[in-house]
Amino acid sequence: MPSAMRTLARALSLVVFALHQPPAAGQALDCAGYDSQIWAQSVYETDPVGFAALDPDGNGFACEELPSGAAPALWTTQVPSGSQPVALVEVTDGDTIRVDVEGKEERVRLILIDAPETRDPNNPPECFGQEATSYLSWLLSLSGDLYLETDVSDRDQFGRLLRYVWLDFGGGEVYLVNEALVRAGYAAFSTFPPDVRYVEEIREAGQFAREHGYGLWSGCITDVEGDTNELSGNQGIDAEPGTEADPVPTAPEPPPEQVVITDPASAFGCEPSYPDVCIPPSPPDLDCGDVAYGSFTVYPPDPHRFDGDYDGVGCEG
Numbered sequence: 001m002p003s004a005m006r007t008l009a010r011a012l013s014l015v016v017f018a019l020h021q022p023p024a025a026g027q028a029l030d031c032a033g034y035d036s037q038i039w040a041q042s043v044y045e046t047d048p049v050g051f052a053a054l055d056p057d058g059n060g061f062a063c064e065e066l067p068s069g070a071a072p073a074l075w076t077t078q079v080p081s082g083s084q085p086v087a088l089v090e091v092t093d094g095d096t097i098r099v100d101v102e103g104k105e106e107r108v109r110l111i112l113i114d115a116p117e118t119r120d121p122n123n124p125p126e127c128f129g130q131e132a133t134s135y136l137s138w139l140l141s142l143s144g145d146l147y148l149e150t151d152v153s154d155r156d157q158f159g160r161l162l163r164y165v166w167l168d169f170g171g172g173e174v175y176l177v178n179e180a181l182v183r184a185g186y187a188a189f190s191t192f193p194p195d196v197r198y199v200e201e202i203r204e205a206g207q208f209a210r211e212h213g214y215g216l217w218s219g220c221i222t223d224v225e226g227d228t229n230e231l232s233g234n235q236g237i238d239a240e241p242g243t244e245a246d247p248v249p250t251a252p253e254p255p256p257e258q259v260v261i262t263d264p265a266s267a268f269g270c271e272p273s274y275p276d277v278c279i280p281p282s283p284p285d286l287d288c289g290d291v292a293y294g295s296f297t298v299y300p301p302d303p304h305r306f307d308g309d310y311d312g313v314g315c316e317g
Contacts, residue, residue: 026077026172029053036069037062037272038184041212043074067272067299068214070139070180075201077172083147088140093118094132094187096160099146107160110178111151111195112202115187116216127220131282132186135301139177141310144169151195162195179205184301185215219282219303273299274306274314288315 027033027043030053034040040063044054054062089098089105094115097108115136116129140146149164156162165177179198181187182205189206191199210217270278277293279286282303288294298307298314306314 027051027074031063031066034063034066036071037064037066038068038214039071040066042071042183042208045208046074065272067275068184069300070175071183072169072173073176073179073201077174079145079147079166079168079174080149083149083166086146086148088146091133091137091140094129094136094181097136097140097165099148101148107158108148108163108165109156109158109160110165110181110187111153111162111192112164112190112198113178113182113187114190115181116220128186128216130285130305131215131219131301131303132181134305135184135186136177136181138300138302138310139175139180140167142167142169144175151197153192153195162192164198176201178202182206183209183214185209185213185217186301188216215301271303273302273304275299279304291315 029051031040034043034054040054041061044051044062048055051062084101086099086101089100091097092107095110095113097110099106099108115132116126117123118125118129118133120126145168147166147168148161149166151162151164153162167175167177169175176198178187179202182189182202189202209215271281274293274296276296277291279291279293286304288306294315294317296306296314298312302314
């Protein structure tokens with residue numbers, strides 16, 4: 001074979017190899033290896049060819065039968081060295097917690113994110129605020145070891161620690177909780193210079209949530225930055241660090257009417273958090289008295305908050 005032809009053949013073989021590299025190490029090839037749709041979807045999109053078994057019907061959505069859940073950090077299998085172990089005391093809202101740090105209770109503000117407000121004394125809870133709080137409470141209730149990681153700043157003007165929060169379940173399954181909240185759509189990406197260590201990871205998580213309509217991207221009236229919730233500063237997930245995103249005004253809408261569900265299967269889609277019954281997704285927010293079911297299985301994130309004691313059973317009694 002002439003040398004030019006050999007060179008061309010070798011180049012083409014390299015292209016084919018590059019397009020069919022083995023799947024990412026450590027990630028399951030089928031849905032049985034995942035406990036959440038968001039995790040499976042995140043892995044699938046890193047290599048749709050290598051992880052094709054996660055999308056058997058080829059519609060672009062991985063493991064659709066799984067509850068939405070949460071995704072661990074895909075870029076690391078361990079908590080960063082120097083992170084400080086802490087114990088959870090309380091979840092305040094979707095981006096603030098209280099922890100015990102060596103016997104001292106501290107308030108912690110998760111950085112690079114902003115969740116809907118629930119405790120503003122001058123305003124009612126914002127859209128998806130209660131859901132964000134419930135989701136963070138659920139995630140941090142799943143045992144695992146809790147750690148805080150410092151970036152540049154130590155505290156904000158309110159005296160709260162500014163931190164990344166890590167959750168380690170062992171075996172290489174670790175969650176950057178800040179990123180997991182944004183990826184699942186329970187908080188928006190927001191830059192807080194100079195604390196931008198994970199800005200690219202969390203910006204990508206925001207793009208992922210927006211593209212797939214997770215959380216507030218489907219359940220609230222949002223502008224292009226995910227600003228349903230009066231979020232301030234750099235909320236645009238497409239904005240570069242250090243830039244301000246202009247808010248896009250949206251007309252206020254009246255709150256949805258409370259709905260009594262009599263035949264949900266024929267009228268609505270079914271929320272996957274409740275696999276044993278067919279209950280429509282939020283909004284509107286439903287109470288146990290609005291549905292004709294009791295003592296049914298509940299998976300996170302439980303958008304209607306039927307499982308108040310987090311025991312996996314909704315509307316008991």
